[in-house]
Amino acid sequence: MASSPEGEARKIIVDSLHGDIHLREREWRILDTAAFQRLRRIKQLQMGQVTYPNATHTRFAHSLGTLAIMASILELFPTKGPRKIGKRQRENLRMAALLHDIGHYPYSHLMEGIDKVALTEEIVGDVRTRSFDAARSPYPDHVKVGQEIVTRHRDLIDAIGGRKRAKQVADLFSRSRAADPQLSKLLHSSFDMDRVDYLQRDSRAAGVPYGDIDVNYLLNSLRISEKRMVGVAEKALPAAEQYLFARFFMYKAVYYHKTTFGIEEACRQLLRRIRDVNLFKMPRDGEAVLGLVRSPDLASFTDDYVDRLVQRASKEGDEVMQALARCIEKRRPPKLLHEVQVLKKAENQAFNRGTVFFSTAKRSLKALAEKHGIPLGQFLLCYTKPLKLEPRGAFVRAEQARGLEPEEEDELIKVFTGDDPEPKSLVEIEHSLMYVCASYQWQAFRLYVVYEGPDKKEVVDRLRSEVRNWAECK
């Protein structure tokens, strides 16, 4: 599939997924800025290449792919009438698609999420003295960072067409604009171009078939309602369902792969430890991150930035930091001691084998660590985010979907059925698989150890045997 020229195309870039992508003058100038070129040095799949060696593609390629899909979708909108999107809005939407990931941190979501990470000693044992520090501003998400970059860097502002327009574009991808939510919804809804691109791109780069979707059929089946709701025609229901299953399987097989997830968790915990004790000039809080990305130092805020922190921690950090850093540096992924996978309805999530395993680990891990003489921080007790087939579906029963307000429906795929002029949510269609499956969610609870002693195999085997029954304990 190639992006539409839609007039005024000046340059063509060949993409391995979408073919020819036609770029306009402004888009080409955006590509030429240091802030955008930075994306060439941020891998799309974080540390996915430790498991899938070819998964080294970048946010740069993904951003171009998102533009290509936006161009295809814009062709659906008329240039006249109530559903029209005018020329300037089209240009802004194209630029917003191109720039939607400009704020990504080194290793993408990995560094961004360190404030959500719980260190093992915070969750294990006696928590009566634990304090949640909400006085320190957490690292802002990449959308907020992107907004700062787009509205602060002079060359980018000039490329976009001035300060006012840069703000309009940033407002679109950050959905700050209190004017036309349906427009920015194109970038953010469940069937958004971001996901359409990354599922296919990640799947092909990793060399697995799970993310392949019938993108042309889906795009050709898109319709726009009078209220400018975007949905697919009912005949494309299987393609829409398969798209959701593709997302589900990509998470299970690639994004949450036990090896990748383990080494990424080691890195998350390492970065939080470095940040918490103000080592190596790592930004101490959200304000410091914003200060960094506003400065010319932004250009070096890439995967290399984290690699350098890891290198320094492996030599200058404390015992736990050194162990975590070396496992990342030398690609010695943490060893998985035990995993419990759970597939249940969302409303039944509180008690299951996974939570029992986790509770037992909280009570018993400290003693286990002491018994084996391994620092507690070298055990990584963690779980994946609950994975749902429809992102909001797990909490939204079909009978509730009609009562949702627009913002709550954001991530539910819409389908045009019968003569109804407005689309309904996929979870409302009784013959859809999502009607049954959307309320289910999958989650994996995992315990890893980082240990590199000469008796590694014996120690890991003993630990595995000792935690094997933790999911069965009362």
Add this chain to the structure above:
Amino acid sequence: MERRQIGLKLVLDQLDLPVRVKTFEDRLILQKAVYLAQAAGVHLGYYFRWYLHGPYCPSVAEDGFCIATELAQEVDDSKGWSLDAASAEKAKGIRGLVTCDDRAALAKRLELLASVHFLIDRKQVPGQSPEKIAAVLQRFGKDFNADDIRRALGELRNHGILP
């Protein structure tokens, strides 16, 4: 509960706001209370975007559902944790804004307060003009007039959320 969910529960406790997510009104109160707590300087790390009912964050909705599900099954991982003293004070300081027996009236008031703050904070309106803010909100079919906005601005300033 994840670490941030523990933080959210602790803040809601300080606000004296039970975790209720059954109706849209409940969820709107949750959204706007969290928004205002962050605006008051309690950093939970939620990023809000604009929608038809003002600032909205899908992660707050998701975390609210998760916490409510666990509490319904008598699981509360926030037990034993405490909020840092400065944040606890800030949260207590806006408790008056999120307290009202009439849930419908509370939802409407919080929607107004959060929307007004968002529009000013994200520079979606020039200055703090009540008329211009009212005009934006009317585009979304809201029946807030300039006097409502003036009162909201006063409340936000009184609670130190706006300069």
